[in-house]
Amino acid sequence: MCSKYSHSKRIWNISELVAPCSDNGNPLRGDRQNELLRIPHAYIAIQDGNILDFGPMSACPSEYESFPIFDVHNSLVMPGFVDPHTHLVFEGERAKEYVARLQGEDYLSILSAGGGILETVRAVRKASLEDLTRNTENRMRECLQYGTTAFEIKSGYGLTLQDEVKMLQAATVASHNIGVCISRTLLAAHAVPPEFEGNTDGYIRYMNQSIVPYVGEKKLAENIDVFCEEGVFSAVQAEEILKRGIQFGLRPKLHIDEFKSIGGLSLAAQVKAISADHMMVSNPLEFPAFCDAGGVAVVLPGTCFGLSHGRKDYNYAKRLIHANIPVAIGTDLNPGTCMCGSMQMMIEIAILQMGLTLSEAINAATVNASFASGLEFKTGAIEKGKRADLQVLSIQSLEEFPYRFGLNKVTRVLLKGIDFA
Ligand SMILES: [Zn+2]
Known part of the structure; x- marks a missing residue:
């Protein structure tokens, strides 16, 4: 493995990436609170514990190909x-x-x-x-x-x-x-x-x-x-x-x-x-x-x-x-x-x-x-440069979240890109 990428990871096979982000550095209010980016068949590239990039797998830049893969096998991913x-x-x-x-x-x-x-x-x-x-x-x-x-x-x-x-x-x-x-x-x-x-x-x-x-x-x-x-x-x-x-x-x-x-x-x-x-x-x-x-x-x-x-x-x-x-x-x-x-x-x-x-x-x-x-500069969103604090859920689409109420849907949690056991 190239040392340049020793602290890199590519989260792969995300069924749906639920990607909340701020409104140009402000919290979401009114109608904007109801807007949520959801990317099907997505990836996230992580470097040094932070989100480097994300998007549809089909558009993943070749420069991330050498990043070690963390395969989530068709699970939904969102920020912790x-x-x-x-x-x-x-x-x-x-x-x-x-x-x-x-x-x-x-x-x-x-x-x-x-x-x-x-x-x-x-x-x-x-x-x-x-x-x-x-x-x-x-x-x-x-x-x-x-x-x-x-x-x-x-x-x-x-x-x-x-x-x-x-x-x-x-x-x-x-x-x-x-x-x-x-x-x-x-x-x-x-x-x-x-x-x-x-x-x-x-x-x-x-x-x-x-x-x-x-x-x-x-x-x-x-x-x-x-x-x-x-x-x-x-x-x-x-x-x-x-x-x-x-x-x-x-x-x-x-x-x-x-x-x-x-x-x-x-x-x-x-x-x-x-x-x-x-x-x-x-x-x-x-x-x-x-x-x-x-x-x-x-x-x-x-x-x-x-x-x-x-x-x-x-x-x-x-x-x-x-x-x-x-x-x-x-x-x-x-x-x-x-x-x-x-x-x-x-x-x-x-x-x-x-x-x-x-x-x-x-x-x-x-x-x-x-x-x-007061943590808006660090975590809580899928934005480049934010901590890769993420959760992997045992569902494929966000609609299953309230549908499966009362059950723990989280299968894995990553803190700064590292799998928390
Ligand atoms: Zn209280």
Whole structure:
């Protein structure tokens, strides 16, 4: 083998190459979100871990003939999913709480009684960095089996400087060990910890004087996020925290409008958040400003599926697309409201229940998700120069994706062009 091509590969015999790509460097919105390039009988040429070229096999340039062949035997290939919203680093589980909620208990009252997030906080504080890292790595491996090759990962179960840093370190080490692309988000404003009960402003002072500067200066995260919801952090408080993060180079993101709309979307527009997440009950009057600000709306079908028992309104994702806002899909993988890290499941709910088209949903889980995570220059699209983070599926055409719902259709995953076993 010629040494020039020692880091080269030619993916061959692709039944259909599903090739999401950005809109000239921007996320896909409105009608454009429904446009998806699909190339039958295709190849991809890979060099040094990145996509060098792609197209129909019949038009494959002869210069790639010497590239070693990776034959996928008439399978569909698409970019690995980018999960733009995860709480992947945690300890313990909350199955009893999940079932109690399905039977009518209210999430915010569970939280105010010291359960919910605070139960996970106690478990994370007790855990060692090694345990957290190992469990995170195991969870990442599981998600990889379902086609996810890049993750946004939030802290938010430590709520002290030491424990938030421990979570971000666990995410960093685990991703390094596996070789996946991640984007780390400081979410110290996930809940008010017990030692600051009744003193939210005191906790915000602690965060802004201690946690945010440390994480920003040590470059332990790329983004900052706030759980802006009634009874947790108000829009005014969220603004103070996000602005502090921006001072330290962190990009703003927001959890908003999951239960009540309290002005979070207007704030997301004002601070130019790269994403506003949940948005189940957002006020359409706030849509135009967010649309103009350029952020992505991250819808979380798994949380909606589990949390909104008795008040399901699945139409919200479609409303966002009609409002010309780019939509991404994430799992919200977390031990409270969504223990499912399968992006396939999320896409299936989005298509079968939320009314997204096949193309809208695949774009939402790949290219738009990369923008929502700040990973748009690295992964999540079939574009020359992007990482060759790819998945091979046991189907021949994309229509089989929702048709075979509930099954794991992924047979192989490539990270930077290398087969992940
Ligand atoms: Zn979340």
